Each structure stands twice: as C-alpha cells, then as structure tokens.
Amino acid sequence: MTAQIITTGDGSHTICSERYGETYHSINGAITESRHVFLEAAGVSQRLAQQQPTRVLEIGFGLGLNFLLTADLALQHGAALDYHAYEHDPSVLLTIASLNYVDWLTDPQVLDKLLSGLADSKQQTQTHICVGQNVTLTLHQADAVQEPLPPGSFDALYLDAFSPDTNPECWTMSFFAKLLASTTPGGMLTTYSAKGSVRRALIAAGFGVKKMAGPPGKREMLHATA
C-alpha cells in the first residue's frame, strides 16, 4: 500500500483511505485527536496513571496510533494493559513503519515490538504481541461487525471506524448492543463522531450518552457509559 503521507496540524502523520475517501485521523492533529478522544475521554489515561489494570477494545486499528500511545503510557506508569483491536484491512498495517509516531513515544521499543510482531504474524486472523511487561496487543484481523467480539469486560472502547456516512455498518444499534455486551458496567465508549443518529443508536442499545467538547477542529464528540 503506497499512500501519500499527510502532516496534520500537530506535526504527526496520517494518510487518506482510497476506499473510504477519508483520512485516518483529524487533519488538525492526529496525536492530539487520539489523546483527546480516546486516551483522555475514555478514562484510560487516568486508569493507567493510577496503575489500574486496563482492558481496551478498539474498533478500527488502522495505523495503530491509538494503540501506540496507550501502550506507551501503560509502560510509563508500569500498569497492565490488555488491548484488543479489530482491523479488516491488513494492507493498512504495512504503512505504520513509514509514519513519525515514534517521535511522540517515551519508549521507542513499543513501535519496534509492534512492527516485529506484525512481521511475524503471517497474516493470521489473531496476532498476540507483547510490547512490555503486562502490556499486550491482540489484533483481530477480521470484520468486527461480522465476528463475535472477545467476551468479557472491557474498561474502555475506542470506536474509531471511518465516519457513519462512509462506514455505516460500524454505527448501528445492533453493533452497539454487541459492544455493550463486551463492556464492564461503568466502562466507557468514546468516539469522534457527534452525529445525532449515532447518539440515538447508542442510547437505544443501552448506553448512557453525553456530548463532550471535541478535539481541535471539532466542536463536539460522544461519550457513552455502559
């Protein structure tokens, strides 16, 4: 996959998906968006700082940015992290090595271990990568909507598919009900979308939903509690 690298507002990279016609991150700042919408809003930064063992489920692994920042923070605090992510387009993983995310990592080994784990994975449907003590990634190379999600109790859900207009199957009430079943009571789901139909579908699936201030360039985003 050779995609043109785009430098976003905070200097971090992203690319544009030909298939969906959208960038993988906000052009106003990929790192800033990831920290604001996912690590901070879903309570993950706070949990890790308090060294609480944390389970994260991500829909749309993409370029691995959310994972890299979350794993780096877990290692910084010596907190256990069990991170599961779904990605149905394995070709995107080949781009990760070309991007500048290492400049934002405290421990560059997080990226090295991700890349070597992906290289060894031989496109298995499920790849388990250990990036540090008690910090693991399970990457499901599968369609999150079609496949059963891992059972159990995730503390945080990063809903980071492409937008509801171009990637509608990831924003339905029935998919949200499946996500709710994987979330621990009080667990949090966050997403960059603030669309009314998404908010209503999350509520219909059983989440408690509120709007929050979005990252730069976006007035609002959604925060849901199981």
Ligand SMILES: C[S@@+](CC[C@H](N)C(=O)[O-])C[C@H]1O[C@@H](n2cnc3c(N)ncnc32)[C@H](O)[C@@H]1O
């Ligand atoms: C906005 S990008 C994710 C960016 C990523 N979270 C990051 O930190 O770099 C959306 C991703 O969702 C993936 N995706 C879309 N629909 C999916 C599905 N049904 N199952 C699994 N992955 C999906 C796309 O292939 C794409 O890589």
